[in-house]
Amino acid sequence: MANFFNLKFFDGAKPGMKRKTVSDLSRENNKKQYESKRERDFQSSxxxxxxxxxxxxxxxxxxxxxxxxxxxxxxxxxxxxxxxxxxxxxxxxxxxxLRSVDRHVNVNEQPTSQATSCLTKLNKSQIGQLSIKMRTAHFIAKHHKSFLDYKHICELDKMKGLDVGTSYTTDKGGATLLQSISSVTRADVCQSITSAKFFSFTCDGSSDFTGDDYESIYTRTCTNGVIQDQFLSIGIAKSASSSDIHDHICENFAKLGLENEFKAKLVGLCSDGASNMQGHKSGLVALLRKTHPHIVTVHCLAHRLELAFKDTIKKVPLYEKMMTLLLGLYYLYRKSPKLKMGLKRSFEAHQTKMLLPTRVGGTRWLPHLDLAIRNFIRGYKAVRSHLESSSHTSPKAEGLAKIAGDSNLLGFVLSLQAVIQPLVRLSLNLQKDDQTLADDHCHVEATRAVLSHLTEKVWQYRGQSCNSSLPVSS
Structure with missing residues (x-):
């Protein structure tokens, strides 16, 4: 009772409250000092x-x-x-x-009437229709199809239940959509050239089935370490002379609004080794050096590999004999359905998969030659037996059968296959888009090492065969 009686002498005293100790007071003082000196940072979260x-x-x-x-x-x-x-x-x-939040929400909300919502739905429907037709037009161009197929694909989409609408469903409509796609894509290419500090281009000629010669231009840019090879344009020059090709290239860059970039940012040119391109006196390189004395010209490495291979192999007589055989087999079975059916039965009799002879040469010569040799070796038994059975009625088959039976030729074909495989890998690596000269140098050195090792193995085999054929002394 005495303790409760003394409560009246202390202001704010309550029963059961404990007095603060010295440690509690020091802890509070330390916390106040910490808060006064603390520097708080703003959190972006x-x-x-x-x-x-x-x-x-x-x-x-x-x-x-x-x-x-x-x-x-x-x-x-x-x-x-x-x-x-x-x-x-x-x-x-x-x-x-809270009032500011309400006012901000009311200002940003746009009133949506029934007409506005209907128009929005209509636009979404048209966008969906155009996206389907643009994908179809892109597929037609990408896979080298005729635009006459575009109309039939649109009809097929309708039968599938897709809403493609009624506009741009003809072949002319597909061509119009493709022009829109190409203009947007070309604008991206021009923007990459404009944003790059420098660029180079590749120029090469090609011909279509009508016999017209076209000059295609590809550009290479490097932005933030990312290399891009992009198609720029294709067109017909007045002639294949260097001056007309030079004028054609300048006109193409000027039409695309890249005339200033062509003058200030061009640093490199890659082409084949033709005289009208790489000629030092009157070739395209010489004409470009008049306005771009700093330009670096590169003879296409894939072309150089093909030329080096052909210069080396043309001295071997068996090579011409092999090419005659491979080309003869290709045209023999391509132009005669009757002989092709007989070859199919021959493969079935030998219980092997049918492999038709393929064409030697083309846009990628070494890979095509490798494919023709592989198909010939795999289907050799079936092809030779069919040629021998058809030699009684076909003089061409008789002549090819004699060539295919030459043991020296077969040994040469097998040896060439072993040599050509590392060259094929090198050719494909040289044709990649993201390759640099440093990467190409590494691939060339690796191919040299493989060919050197292969040469050592051949000489070791020849030495063993010669030693085994020598008479044993008594």
């Missing part, structure tokens, strides 16, 4: 859920409150220096901020 929050000059502002009440004395309008999450939560609950 606070802005993820608060689009109105702005942090400038070490202060926090409320953008929405500043827009609605710029003359207010609120802390978040003048700038809050208390960088704490509690300050943000307190401001979010204030009436002024």
């Amino acid at each position: 606070w802005q993820k859920t608060r689009p109105w929050l702005i942090h400038e000059d070490g202060k926090m502002f409320c953008k929405w409150c500043k827009d609605t009440n710029p003359d207010s004395d609120s802390t978040f309008i003048k700038g809050c220096e208390n960088i704490r999450i509690d300050s943000l939560k307190t401001h979010e609950k204030s009436k002024q901020h």
Whole structure:
């Protein structure tokens, strides 16, 4: 009772309260000193859920409150220096901020009438129809199909239940859509050239089935270490002379608005070794050096590999004999359905998969030659037996059968297959889009090492065969 009686002498005293010890007081003082010296940093994660929050000059502002009440004395309008999450939560609950949020939402919401919603749905439907037809037109061009097939594919899409509409469903409509696609793609290519610090281009000639000669131009740019090879244009020059090709290239760059880039950023040219391209006196290289003395010209490495292979192999008589055999087999079975059916029965009799002779040569010569040799070796038994059985009625088959039975030729074909495989891998690597000269040098050195190792193995085999044929001394 005496303890309760003494409570009246202490202001704010309550029963059961413990007096603070010295350790508790020191802890509170340390905390106050820590809070007074503490420097709080603004957390960027606070802005993820608060689009109105702005942090400038070490202060926090409320953008929405500043827009609605710029003359207010609120802390978040003048700038809050208390960088704490509690300050943000307190401001979010204030009436002024809630009114600013409502006003901001009402201003940004656009009234949607029934007519507006119908128009939006109509636009979405038209966009869906155009996307289907543009994909079809892109497929037609990508796979070298006729635009007459475009109309039938659109009819097929209708039968599948796809809404393709009624416009742009003819072959002319497909060509119009493809022109739009090409213009957008070409604009991206031009933009990559404009944004690059420098560029080079590759020029090569080609011909279509009508016999017209076309000059195609590919550009190579490097932006932030990323190499891009992109198709720029294709067209017909007045002639195959170097001056006409030079004028054709300049006109193409000028039409695309890249005349200044062509003058200031061109640093390299890659082409084949024809005299009208690489000629030092009157070739395209010589004409470009007049305006671009710093230009670096490169003879296409894939072309050089083909020329080096042909210069080496043309001295071997068996090579011409092999080419005669492979070309003869290709045209023999291509132009005679009767002989092709007989070859099929021959493969069935030998219980092997049918492999027709393929064409030697083409756009990628070494890979095509390798494919023709592989098919000939795999189907040799069936092809030779059919040629021998058909030799009684076909003089061509009789002549090819005699060539195919030459043991020296067969040994040469097998040896050439072993040599040509690393060259084929090198050719395909040289034709990749993202290759640099440093990468090509590594591939060339690796191919040299493989061929050197193959040569050593051949000489070792010849030495063993010669030793085995020598008479044993008594």
